[in-house]
Every structure is written in C-alpha cells, then in structure tokens.
Amino acid sequence: MIELSNISKEVLEAGTRIPILNRINLSIHRGEFVSIMGPSGSGKSSLMNILGSLDVPTSGDYLFEGTNIQRLGGKQLADFRNQRLGFVFQSFMLIPRLSVKDNVEVPLLYSTYNKKERKRRIKEALEQVGMIHKAKEPIINLSGGQKQKIAIARAIINDPDLLLIDEPSGNLDAASKEEVLEIFLSLNDRGKTIVLVTHDQEVARIGKRILILKNGEWFKPEKGEQ
Ligand SMILES: Nc1ncnc2c1ncn2[C@@H]1O[C@H](COP(=O)(O)OP(=O)(O)O)[C@@H](O)[C@H]1O
Numbered sequence: 119m120i121e122l123s124n125i126s127k128e129v130l131e132a133g134t135r136i137p138i139l140n141r142i143n144l145s146i147h148r149g150e151f152v153s154i155m156g157p158s159g160s161g162k163s164s165l166m167n168i169l170g171s172l173d174v175p176t177s178g179d180y181l182f183e184g185t186n187i188q189r190l191g192g193k194q195l196a197d198f199r200n201q202r203l204g205f206v207f208q209s210f211m212l213i214p215r216l217s218v219k220d221n222v223e224v225p226l227l228y229s230t231y232n233k234k235e236r237k238r239r240i241k242e243a244l245e246q247v248g249m250i251h252k253a254k255e256p257i258i259n260l261s262g263g264q265k266q267k268i269a270i271a272r273a274i275i276n277d278p279d280l281l282l283i284d285e286p287s288g289n290l291d292a293a294s295k296e297e298v299l300e301i302f303l304s305l306n307d308r309g310k311t312i313v314l315v316t317h318d319q320e321v322a323r324i325g326k327r328i329l330i331l332k333n334g335e336w337f338k339p340e341k342g343e344q
C-alpha cells in the first residue's frame with residue numbers, strides 16, 4: 119500500500135540546513151497496524167505529515183498504491199486526503215461550539231452524498247466509537263476521552279483506507295486511553311490499515327509491528343538493549 123524510499127526532510131533555520139528525517143525507507147501492506155515509537159523530537163510527526171501528504175519531503179519518493187503522491191496536483195491531493203486518509207491527532211482538532219454530529223460531518227462537506235446517506239454515515243461512525251448517545255451534544259461538554267472518540271468517528275466517516283494517528287493518548291487519562299486503544303484495534307480488525315506514532319510504549323504495543331525512530335533514522339536495538 120505504502121512505499122517510502124529514501125525520504126529525507128530538512129528545514130532551513132537562519133540559513134542553516136537542519137536535518138529532520140534522514141533517508142527513511144518504509145513499506146506498509148494493506149491491513150497492517152504499524153506503531154512508530156521514538157523520543158520527543160525524533161521526527162515522528164514530521165514523518166506522519168509526509169505520510170498524510172500534509173508536507174513534502176526534501177528528497178525521496180512516496181508511493182501510495184503505486185501512485186507517486188508528489189506528482190498529484192492540488193485538487194487531486196485534497197481528494198486523496200479526504201477519501202483515502204483519516205487523521206487523528208493528540209489535540210483532537212474539533213470545532214468546540216459545534217455539536218458532535220456536525221463535527222463528524224465535516225469531511226463529508228466536500229462530498230455529493232445526499233442528506234440520508236450523510237445521516238447514515240454519521241450514525242455508523244458514531245456507533246463504531248460508542249458515542250451515538252452524544253450526537254447532539256456540543257463538543258465543549260465532552261471529556262478528553264470522549265473528544266478523541268469523536269475525532270476518530272470523524273476520521274472514519276469517509277471509510278478511508280489508511281488511518282494516521284499521532285500521539286492519540288497524550289491528553290487522555292488511563293481509562294480513556296484504554297478505550298481509545300480498543301477502538302483502534304477493532305478498526306484494524308475490520309480491515310483499516312493503521313500507522314500510529316507515539317512516545318508511549320504502552321500505546322505502541324497495540325501495533326502488530328513496532329518501529330523505532332531516533333534522530334530522524336530507524337533505530338535497531340541491539341540484543342538485550344531496549
Ligand atoms: N518546520 C520546522 N522548523 C524547524 N524545526 C522543525 C520543524 N519541524 C520539525 N522541526 C524539528 O524537527 C525535529 C522533529 O520534530 P517532530 O517531527 O515534531 O518530532 P516528534 O513528533 O518525534 O516529537 C524536532 O527537533 C523539531 O524541533
């Protein structure tokens with residue numbers, strides 16, 4: 119599904135080139151659940167932004183089902199993100215004063231579905247995260263764990279192929295964290311491909327494959343070293 123080859127990212131700061139990712143290779147098959155771990159500042163979010171086509175690498179290639187993502191134009195790229203990808207962030211990125219259902223509907227605003235189909239999708243997405251009873255509640259009335267579930271419902275509303283999840287539990291208490299991780303596992307069981315980045319070992323462990331990023335490069339622990 120995904121093939122990253124020699125992906126590097128540099129940023130310019132006061133005329134100096136700062137390396138953030140260094141020749142990253144990564145293959146992900148459809149249906150996989152990959153966790154990427156690494157300390158703060160190791161480049162996890164930068165890599166996610168490239169996978170999400172929210173940022174472009176300085177060099178290297180990103181193929182998604184054989185399509186070179188860097189060659190897509192603005193409209194094609196927007197459609198790719200909207201139809202094929204779902205995003206979940208630490209900070210939820212919800213619209214506080216809107217209701218749960220209006221937040222979940224946001225990715226459908228660009229679609230041609232009729233009202234009935236929208237309603238069906240909103241209901242199904244909210245049921246999958248166990249939040250249908252909060253459909254009419256404004257976001258500001260929800261706890262952190264509830265907000266993250268709504269963010270997940272929004273991420274799956276277009277039935278994306280790939281879920282990109284960045285530090286999902288950073289703002290959650292232990293019980294909500296457990297519930298949110300269960301939702302990710304059930305989505306993966308239903309066939310969603312997942313890439314999850316976290317600095318939290320407990321969270322990373324739910325992935326079926328765990329990779330470690332350090333200083334913008336893959337890190338291979340020696341035997342006995344963690
Ligand atoms: N646009 C940018 N300009 C300058 N430095 C950046 C930029 N984006 C990321 N960085 C730096 O790159 C490193 C990796 O950042 P990030 O990908 O956010 O790491 P992580 O998500 O693993 O904490 C950090 O040192 C960060 O400060």
Ligand SMILES: [Mg+2]
Nearest residue numbers: 162163164285
């Ligand atoms: Mg990060």
